[in-house]
Amino acid sequence: MIRVIDLYKSFNSKKVLQGVDLEVKKGESMVVIGGSGSGKSVLIKHIIGILTPDSGKVVIDDVDITSLEEGELNEIRKKFGMLFQGAALFDSLSVWENVGFGLRQHRGMKDNEIRAIASEKLGMVGLAGIENLMPSDLSGGMRKRVGLARAIAMDPEILLYDEPTTGIDPIMADVINDLIIEMREKLKVTSIAITHDMVSAYKIADRIAMLYMGKIVSVGTPEEIKNSDNAIVKQFITGSAIGPITV
Amino acid sequence: MFRIFEFIGAHIRPFLEEFGRMVLLLLNTFKWLIRPPLDIRNIMKQILEVGVRSTPVVLITAVFTGMVLALQSYTGFKRFNAEAMMGTVVALSMTRELGPVLTGLIVAGRAGSAMAAELGTMRVTEQIDALYTMATNPVKYLIVPRFLAGILMLPALTILADIIGIIGGYFVGVVILDTNPTVYISRTKDYLVLSDIYNGLIKSSFFGMAISLISCYKGFYTEGGAEGVGKATTGAVVISSMTILISDYFLSAWLYG
Numbered sequence: 001m002i003r004v005i006d007l008y009k010s011f012n013s014k015k016v017l018q019g020v021d022l023e024v025k026k027g028e029s030m031v032v033i034g035g036s037g038s039g040k041s042v043l044i045k046h047i048i049g050i051l052t053p054d055s056g057k058v059v060i061d062d063v064d065i066t067s068l069e070e071g072e073l074n075e076i077r078k079k080f081g082m083l084f085q086g087a088a089l090f091d092s093l094s095v096w097e098n099v100g101f102g103l104r105q106h107r108g109m110k111d112n113e114i115r116a117i118a119s120e121k122l123g124m125v126g127l128a129g130i131e132n133l134m135p136s137d138l139s140g141g142m143r144k145r146v147g148l149a150r151a152i153a154m155d156p157e158i159l160l161y162d163e164p165t166t167g168i169d170p171i172m173a174d175v176i177n178d179l180i181i182e183m184r185e186k187l188k189v190t191s192i193a194i195t196h197d198m199v200s201a202y203k204i205a206d207r208i209a210m211l212y213m214g215k216i217v218s219v220g221t222p223e224e225i226k227n228s229d230n231a232i233v234k235q236f237i238t239g240s241a242i243g244p245i246t247v
Numbered sequence: 248m249f250r251i252f253e254f255i256g257a258h259i260r261p262f263l264e265e266f267g268r269m270v271l272l273l274l275n276t277f278k279w280l281i282r283p284p285l286d287i288r289n290i291m292k293q294i295l296e297v298g299v300r301s302t303p304v305v306l307i308t309a310v311f312t313g314m315v316l317a318l319q320s321y322t323g324f325k326r327f328n329a330e331a332m333m334g335t336v337v338a339l340s341m342t343r344e345l346g347p348v349l350t351g352l353i354v355a356g357r358a359g360s361a362m363a364a365e366l367g368t369m370r371v372t373e374q375i376d377a378l379y380t381m382a383t384n385p386v387k388y389l390i391v392p393r394f395l396a397g398i399l400m401l402p403a404l405t406i407l408a409d410i411i412g413i414i415g416g417y418f419v420g421v422v423i424l425d426t427n428p429t430v431y432i433s434r435t436k437d438y439l440v441l442s443d444i445y446n447g448l449i450k451s452s453f454f455g456m457a458i459s460l461i462s463c464y465k466g467f468y469t470e471g472g473a474e475g476v477g478k479a480t481t482g483a484v485v486i487s488s489m490t491i492l493i494s495d496y497f498l499s500a501w502l503y504g
Contacts, residue, residue: 048380070384082377088374090377091368091374102383
């Protein structure tokens with residue numbers, strides 16, 4: 001279980017998170033929605049401990065990770081897999097080396113064992129046979145799927161998705177959505193996705209949380225969010241320029 | 248009056264901040280350097296990049312530098328009939344100064360810029376964040392191998408530059424300007440002492456460390472997309488080159504003083 005408690009974070013004078021509370025149950029798929037610059041990425045980076053909060057806690061399975069030493073934090077991070085917005089594949093490594101990166105770093109496996117697992121994970125995202133390509137040879141959608149294969153290579157308990165459908169065409173976006181659902185069902189992972197793509201949010205979420213002005217303003221099932229009376233939520237999901245959210 | 252202090256402060260503070268962060272990165276690098284295991288695969292990759300791939304440029308620079316040194320010192324010394332000292336001038340200049348400094352400047356331009364650009368790109372495309380999420384420390388994984396490659400490869404390249412520079416000087420002195428080869432060689436051997444060479448290598452090792460540290464620092468803390476990567480790369484080359492030239496004076500004063 002993941003609990004974010006009263007999280008505050010500022011960069012210089014810019015207040016990004018101003019008391020975020022969020023709870024994600026084991027095996028649940030949580031989607032955090034919010035506008036560009038609302039602090040979604042900052043929130044997700046706190047959950048995996050890349051950023052340290054000014055105050056507040058992030059509790060992963062009863063451990064507050066905000067006060068951990070790097071070594072202890074790395075043990076917690078091994079429970080995670082993360083898909084970055086631009087996939088963040090390592091340019092200098094081939095596809096199979098990217099997918100097997102964690103296996104080489106932490107399990108001390110030999111090349112042929114790593115390759116075998118990398119092939120299996122690539123198969124799961126529908127990309128068998130591209131092991132030897134370099135990231136620069138791949139299209140945007142392929143990069144995201146390789147990023148997903150890398151995220152699941154270490155059999156994580158928690159998957160984080162940073163804008164999984166941003167920057168790719170609608171059909172590929174739906175392929176990614178299906179993969180996210182498949183991961184949850186097959187691997188029984190807890191997942192947190194951040195997005196502003198409502199089609200994707202409705203499809204992959206068990207629950208949706210809306211982040212606005214550094215706080216979670218509403219949490220509910222996709223059905224509840226669709227029928228929300230909250231003016232902020234209403235404006236966001238209908239994508240209207242008129243309402244309480246100003247740009 | 249206070250305006251002046253404000254002005255000075257506003258310009259010095261960012262510099263001191265940056266210097267402080269660089270020192271912290273250096274300490275952090277040492278911390279991860281002594282913590283096993285060493286990533287041999289990555290270290291070899293960087294040695295290839297910094298050392299082997301820089302060799303052709305270093306050799307071409309060194310041979311022509313040796314040649315022009317011979318040519319110029321011949322012209323100069325001929326005016327008071329001391330052209331036999333040409334070999335000494337070439338050997339001392341190459342081993343004490345030009346070998347280490349020119350090699351440093353070339354590696355700063357070639358490998359330093361590449362380090363800053365690569366790490367900068369990794370920063371802005373979240374690859375460095377990805378390393379953290381995969382429980383891998385980026386200082387250990389990215390900076391330590393580059394740091395070691397710099398420290399080890401600069402002296403190695405400098406030895407090559409020394410040798411090739413002296414050969415280039417010999418070629419011009421003996422083959423083109425037709426001086427006596429025996430005299431040229433004996434004047435080289437008699438006046439060159441071992442400390443000329445190894446003090447040059449100590450300097451070059453320091454230059455290697457400075458190039459790697461500055462370039463990695465610039466890349467690692469890149470902000471602001473493609474433009475930021477460009478700035479980091481330029482900054483890495485400029486600051487590395489300045490550091491080499493400035494520290495060269497002080498190191499020389501200390502080592503040869």
